[in-house]
Amino acid sequence: MAPQISPSILSADFARLAEDVALIADAADWVHVDVMDNHFVPNLTLGLPVVEALLKHSALPLDCHLMIEDPDRWAPRYAEAGAGSVTIHAEAAKAPIRTLRTIRAAGARAGLGVNPATPVDGLEDLLGEIDMLLLMTVEPGFGGQKFLDVVLPKIRRARALIKDRDLPVWLQVDGGVSAETIERCAEAGADVFVAGSAVYGADDPAEAVRALRAQAAA
Numbered sequence: 001m002a003p004q005i006s007p008s009i010l011s012a013d014f015a016r017l018a019e020d021v022a023l024i025a026d027a028a029d030w031v032h033v034d035v036m037d038n039h040f041v042p043n044l045t046l047g048l049p050v051v052e053a054l055l056k057h058s059a060l061p062l063d064c065h066l067m068i069e070d071p072d073r074w075a076p077r078y079a080e081a082g083a084g085s086v087t088i089h090a091e092a093a094k095a096p097i098r099t100l101r102t103i104r105a106a107g108a109r110a111g112l113g114v115n116p117a118t119p120v121d122g123l124e125d126l127l128g129e130i131d132m133l134l135l136m137t138v139e140p141g142f143g144g145q146k147f148l149d150v151v152l153p154k155i156r157r158a159r160a161l162i163k164d165r166d167l168p169v170w171l172q173v174d175g176g177v178s179a180e181t182i183e184r185c186a187e188a189g190a191d192v193f194v195a196g197s198a199v200y201g202a203d204d205p206a207e208a209v210r211a212l213r214a215q216a217a218a
C-alpha cells in the first residue's frame with residue numbers, strides 16, 4: 001500500500017483545531033486524534049464532544065487513538081459518531097474482540113494499539129479482527145518525544161505476522177516519526193505514519209506532510 005500520513009493534532013493549537021486541520025486537509029490522508037484520560041496515560045486531552053465537533057469541520061476522516069482505561073465502553077461511541085478509524089489499546093481492553101467487532105459494525109476501521117514494551121507475539125489471533133495495528137514508538141502520553149529505535153524489530157515482526165496470514169492490515173507507527181526516522185519505519189514495514197511535532201512544528205505543515213510521504217515511499 002502507498003504510505004499514508006496521519007498528522008496528530010496533539011501538536012496543533014487546541015483553541016484553533018478546525019483551522020489547524022484545514023492546513024493539512026489537501027496533503028494528509030487522515031487526522032490523528034489523541035484521546036487521553038489521565039489514567040491510561042499521564043495526560044488529559046479531549047474526548048467525544050470535541051471529536052463530534054471536529055467531525056463537522058474536517059474534510060479528512062478522523063483516526064481516533066484512544067489512550068484511555070475503558071476503551072470497551074467508549075470506542076463504540078467514537079465509531080457511531082462517525083470516526084473513520086478507532087484504535088483501542090491491547091493493554092487496556094478487557095474484551096478486545098467484542099469491542100473491535102462493535103467498531104467495525106458501526107462502520108469504522110478497527111485498530112489495535114500496543115505500547116513499546118508490549119510484544120506483538122500473542123496478538124496473532126486478533127489480526128483477523130482488525131484493520132490496523134498501531135505500534136507506539138514512544139511511551140504514549142505526550143508529543144515531541146524521541147523515537148525509540150528499540151521498537152524497530154517489532155515493526156518487522158508485526159509486518160511478517162501480517163504477511164504470513166495475507167491480511168490487509170495496515171501497520172501504523174506513532175511517536176517521534178520525523179524526517180530523521182520515517183525511512184527506518186517504512187523500511188521495517190510500516191505503512192501509516194502518525195506525525196505530530198514534525199508536521200505542526202513545521203513552518204508549512206502541508207509541505208511537511210508531502211515531504212514525509214515522499215520519504216516513506218522512497
Ligand code: DX5
Nearest residue numbers: 008140141143144176196197
Ligand atoms: C503520543 C501520541 C502521539 C503524538 C505523537 O502518545 O499518541 O500521536 O501526538 O507526537 P510526535 O509525532 O510529536 O511524537
Ligand code: ZN
Nearest residue numbers: 034065174194
Ligand atoms: Zn497517537
